[in-house]
Amino acid sequence: MKTNFSLADKTSNLNFKNNTNQVLIQQIRNATLKISYAGTIFLIDPMLAPKGAYPGFEETYRSELRNPLIDLPASISEIIKGVDAIIVTHTHLDHWDDAAQEFIPKHFPLFVQNEQDAKLIQSQGFTNIRILDNNILFNDIHLTKVGGQHGTDSMYAVPDLANRLGDTMGVVFHAKGFKTLYIAGDTVWCDETTRVISNYKPEIIVLNTGYARLKNFDGSIIMGKDDVKHAYQTASNAIIIATHMDAVNHAMLTRKKLREYITKEGINDRVLVPNDGETIKL
Numbered sequence: 001m002k003t004n005f006s007l008a009d010k011t012s013n014l015n016f017k018n019n020t021n022q023v024l025i026q027q028i029r030n031a032t033l034k035i036s037y038a039g040t041i042f043l044i045d046p047m048l049a050p051k052g053a054y055p056g057f058e059e060t061y062r063s064e065l066r067n068p069l070i071d072l073p074a075s076i077s078e079i080i081k082g083v084d085a086i087i088v089t090h091t092h093l094d095h096w097d098d099a100a101q102e103f104i105p106k107h108f109p110l111f112v113q114n115e116q117d118a119k120l121i122q123s124q125g126f127t128n129i130r131i132l133d134n135n136i137l138f139n140d141i142h143l144t145k146v147g148g149q150h151g152t153d154s155m156y157a158v159p160d161l162a163n164r165l166g167d168t169m170g171v172v173f174h175a176k177g178f179k180t181l182y183i184a185g186d187t188v189w190c191d192e193t194t195r196v197i198s199n200y201k202p203e204i205i206v207l208n209t210g211y212a213r214l215k216n217f218d219g220s221i222i223m224g225k226d227d228v229k230h231a232y233q234t235a236s237n238a239i240i241i242a243t244h245m246d247a248v249n250h251a252m253l254t255r256k257k258l259r260e261y262i263t264k265e266g267i268n269d270r271v272l273v274p275n276d277g278e279t280i281k282l
Contacts, residue, residue, distance in 0.1 A: 051071040
């Protein structure tokens with residue numbers, strides 16, 4: 001299969017606003033992405049604090065480290081520039097932090113997964129909150145909420161931990177003339193992942209692949225390198241983009257290790273691991 005993508009250097013400062021014929025996906029940091037899709041610019045899961053602003057997550061690996069582990073690749077004003085809407089897949093600190101609440105304009109359209117998250121973000125002063133459902137039309141783009149599971153079955157069998165992990169969502173983007181995009185969000189590989197790929201046949205899949213670990217539990221609360229290979233095999237015509245690495249204390253899989261893995265497995269023709277600030281053009 002011939003792939004059709006290119007990487008723009010992080011110093012190029014692409015004009016997202018004037019893009020109307022390509023999908024642009026800029027890796028900001030952690031799970032924060034800036035996406036131009038069908039002429040509309042989305043900011044996904046903004047974590048905008050400076051390096052070391054927060055303590056490490058309790059009861060996770062390397063919790064002595066402060067988050068974020070690295071600085072943003074650009075100023076907050078540059079990251080927010082041109083954004084038409086925000087999508088918050090869930091409200092954990094590394095997807096919706098204090099800095100995002102401070103600097104994002106309160107009137108921006110902001111999509112969330114459920115009433116609970118809507119009420120929380122409304123209490124933070126935001127006035128244009130929309131709950132995603134099976135199919136919302138926004139600027140001629142169909143946005144579809146899909147499910148996920150933010151940890152293993154054994155983790156969710158512990159009530160207190162299940163409450164901490166909570167619900168999360170993925171989002172499918174579809175517009176006439178554009179590749180279908182699936183952002184999986186914070187999830188392990190589960191039946192819902194397979195269902196989404198089977199039903200929507202996305203041509204672009206973004207996976208959170210940092211393999212974030214809790215103490216005293218096997219497995220991870222998000223995907224890892226084996227899930228990247230699984231996605232490559234399951235979605236045989238899709239480009240896979242790996243994110244959510246190198247930025248928070250409990251994410252154990254690094255970009256370097258993932259790049260080595262995809263090269264060893266011979267799947268680097270359709271798997272991309274962008275650095276912070278880099279933009280993928282599709």
